[in-house]
Structures are given as C-alpha cells and as structure tokens.
Amino acid sequence: MRALVKTAAQPGLTYTDRPDPAPGPSEAVIRVKATSLCGTDAHIYNWDAWAHSRIHPPRTIGHEMCGEVVAVGADVTLVCVGDYVAAESHLTCGACFQCRTGQAHVCKNYRILGVDLDGSFADYVVLPETVLWKTSPDIPPELACLQEPLGNAVDAALVEDLTGHTVLITGCGPTGLFAAAVARTAGAATIIATDVSDYRLSLAKQVGVDHVFNAKSDGAEAIASAILDITRGEGVDASLEMSGHPTALHHAFRSVKNGGRVTLFGIPTGPVTCDLANEVIFKGIRVHGITGRRLFSTWYRLAGLFKAGLNIRPVLTHTFPLKDFAQGFELIKSGQCGKVVLFP
Template sequence: MHTLIASPHQIDWVKAPPSTPQAGEALLQPLAVGICGSDLHVFEGQHPFVSYPVYPGHEVAARVVAVGPGVDPSWQGALVALEPSLTCGRCEPCRSGRYNICENLKVMGFQAPGAMAEHFVSPVQNLHRLPEGFDIELGAMIEPLAVAVHAAALTQVQGRRVAVLGAGTIGLLVAQVARAYGAASVEVVDLLEPRRRVAESLGLQAKTPDSAKYDVIFECVGSEKALEAAIQGIRKGGMIIVVGVYGQPVTLNAGLIQDWEIGLKGSLMYTFHDYQEATRLFASGQVQGRALITHRFALPQVQQAFRAALERGKALKVMLLAS
C-alpha cells in the first residue's frame, strides 16, 4: 500500500506492487513520515515542479528491512533518516559538491516515488544512520531541520540581528538554528497568534509585522507579500535568504535591492553535511522539534492527515506513524 495523489485534491491509500531493492538499494519500512508545506502544494495543485500522479513522502525515519545485491549487510535493520535527493553526479553542481542544485535533480516524494507507504525503496547512499533509540519523530524531522541548517549557513548570522518571516515548521527551525549559531537576536514574524505562541514556547521572540530593520532576514513563507516585507525590513547592505517555495512568479522592488545593496539569495534543500549537522543539533538539544508536532495519525490515514495539515491556523507538523 502507498499514498497516491492522482491529481490536485485527490489523495488515497492504494494498493501497490511489491517493492524489491535492486543493486545499491534498500527496502525500508517507514516509522514516521512528516507532511510539509511542499506536500500541501502538491495536493492543492500549486507545486511548480511536479506532474501527476505523485507518490509523496520525503520527511521520514525508517528501518531497513532488506538490502539489494552488493549492499553492505550491516545496513540490515539499521534505523535511518532519508535524504530524498536523487542526483546525476555528473553535472557541474554535483561535481563541485553542490548536488542540492543538481541540473537533473529529482526528489523522492515529488518527481520519484516517496516514503508515504508500507514499504519503499531508496538508494543506500541516500540513507543516514541514526543512533539506535533515536526519537523516530525527530528522525523524520531531520529533513526539514537540514533545510534550516543549509539556509543558515548561506550567510553570517553570528552577532547579527535576524528576523524569520513565517512561523511554520521551517521558520521555527531556522530561527532555532540562527539562535544556536550565535545571532545577536532572533525575531519570528507571523500573522497567526497560535504560531507565535509556539515560537514563544521555544524561547523565541515573536511578533506581528512592524517597521523594524534587520541585518539578515529569512523569508520562509513563499509569498510576494512576504518577500516585499523582507525587502522593506532589511537594513542597507543586509542579506535576505529566500527559503519559502513559490508557486507562481512574483514582482520585486528591484530599485531598493540595487540602491540599498541588498543581498538576495535562494536556499534549496541540503547536502550530506547539513543532515549530519541537523542530527547533531537535535541530539544536543540545541534545537527542539517535538513542540512543533501538532497532529499524529496512523500511516493509512493520509486523507485525514492532509485535511488536518490544511488547517494552517491550527497545524504545524502533522506526523504519520507506522501502526
């Protein structure tokens, strides 16, 4: 059985043929799978880089239940987090170590079958071993935390005044990473009071939009209004990191970008180091993840889980768990 998004607004738990790992692959049983904003974009027909049908699931902690030919047998039974990037290894970004922007990038759960299933297959090179006993829900959240780690590493946050626009899962993780990396101050900006309360429960400052200025702004919403707010809120010479996913083109105030010498940089996914660092941050307690989980469902309850996740005023991280 696996989850199928056949077309926008149509999601089902359907029968699937048995999965068999090939050379270099492993067969995995997912233990915890998170639903993220990109999954909702797919469900709503707003993701710019997919075609249907889509087999979702990319935030996952899993157990290896079988390995294919040539795979080290020590992987059998391992507890792992999935890095869902499928890359070519040949293009210039791949050869330079920036495989997160591979020219032929596919991502499990979007352009390739994902992990929202009873079992799924992955290349072994995409698996990160977790310590036995590692919290499986945090294991599933290593993927979004790696997104936050990668974004924070794109600019200097130590000693800087930082704002994070958007108190969703990614925004709250970015804010915690910026704090762990020594930002002078971190303020989370969101219109929704419940999300601001979660930020405050994590020891973060949270507020509605105002006229404050910052050295670094992480835009974690993915909307034209949020990007314009970032441009208006950055100090001259500051840096804006675009982390939010945009479903359609936007208009920028390019005059201010030029006149204020604003840096504007995109952040996509992660690399191996970001996964290792995310695991360290969770294990050390410098970043908290469980407070972000608002809903839990059994894995086959994908329809109920997606309905809950769409209530953005109430839901943050919705987690699907193996029965």
C-alpha cells in the same frame, strides 16, 4: 504492503495495497517508522496545477521519513540490515556540472522521492544507499523523520553565521519555525518573527523567538517601527523570508540593515516586483536563494545541532496513523498546525 497512492489525476489519495518492494543491487528496503506531511504533498493531495503537470499516477507519495533497513542489495556497503536511517529526498545524477563541482543540491537532473519515484507514505520504501542517512537512536522517529525539512531550515539560517546577530523571520510555517529553532541554537542574539497566524506565532515563542508580530493585525508600518526600536535604529543583521508572500518579501528587504543579508526560501505563487535599487543595491546587501539542502554537509551540520541541544519538538503538533491521512491534510489546509507526522 499498505500505501497512500495517487491513483488518478484528481484530488485525494487512496489507502491501498501495493507490492512489497525488493532492492536493486545498490538499493535498500526501509521499513518506514514515521513520515511527515509537506506542502508538496498537499499540492499533490489537492491536485493543483503544479501537481497536474508533475505527477504521473499511480504514484505513492511522501518524502520525509525515517525507518529501519530490512533488506539490502548485493552491492550495498554504506548501510546494513537493522540500521536506523532517514533519507535525502533529492536523488541527484552525479554527472552534471553542478554535481561534479560540489553543488549537487542544485543538480539539473535530480529526481524527488514521492514525486518522480514511489515515496514514503507506505509500510516500506526502496531507496539507493547513497541517499540514506544513519541517524542517532537517541532521536525518536517522530522527530527523526523531520530531518529532511529541518535541513532546509539549517541551510536557510546558517548559509552565513548568525552568532550574536539579530534575525528577522517572515513566515512561521514549519520551516520558518525550524529556522527559528536553529538560529536560537546557533547563538543568534535576538530573533523576531512575523506571520498572519497567532497560532503559529505562539509556536514561534516556544522555539525561542523573542518578539512576534502579526502581519495582518499589527500592520506593516507598526512592525517596521518596532523592529527599528528593537535594533536601535539599525535594522536586523539577517532576514529569513520563509513565506513567499510579496508583502513579507518587501518587509524582509526593508528591515535588514545596510550590508546585511537576506535569505529567500519561501516560494511566491507568481512573479514579484522588487525595488532593486533601494531594497538591494543601495543597501549593499547579500541575497541567498535556498532550495533543498547541501548534500550532505547540511545533514552533518544538523546532526551537530541536535547534539548542541536543538529543540524542534514544539513544531511537531499532530500525529496520526497513516490511514487517517485526511485529517492531517485538513489541518494543513486550516493552518492550525505545525508539522504533522503519520505512522504506518
């Protein structure tokens, strides 16, 4: 089969031949129909400090995918040949405290598809049956492969109810855009979004955001004042911080009303200072740290959101054959894209 492989400890990937996989007793082989690029993949492609410490070449990368089951091991009972599936990218241990108490999304020993084992940037991928998610045939592959990152947005947005609430989203990268679409479908009353890219703010309008502000050109004070006007002096019910930028983090805390909630999903590049007393304690707010998706409750929820009319197509901005992967990574570097999907 053909695959994108990190063959050496250096920038780039190699489009090369790899052995066709065979399933173990509890595994299935999936013919990949579509697979999407993620920020994690960009870290590996660029070979930054995180990738250097985490990846051990050779490794086929990629973890957001959908495809068709083409072979199963002798003990597989959850899927059959011909099933259309997506995959949970976190392979949990099932034995730690977190796994045994309903918190497998923060398993202490999890492994990640495309990081700790060979991933989905290939013609075929082999996976344990327990991470496979049967997907409605009504969802086309270019959208079905986005369910894994979409699950992050579902958890970030809906960790508490948003119905009738005013929501601020700081950061309109793909997950922030997904969160906006989820909030719209879930019945948020008003959605406000900030970013430094007019391109991504235009995508935010397409997924249902009511008010957009450019954090670079509009300025922090002007945005804060506008949010107070929009919320009649109260502040937003919920802030979803999706960028990891320190300024956006403070903006999220500042903009939420007393007694509101802040979701933290964006990953800062280093330590961030926080006025804990005035930004959190005295406001009596609730803070949720979000990593991955709740297994598998978030997947069931996003399936329901699709049935309720969730529209994420505007977030999908570019598609390429797998062999043209470099164009996708260049787009991510430029910031002039939403989600990029590759077709093996």
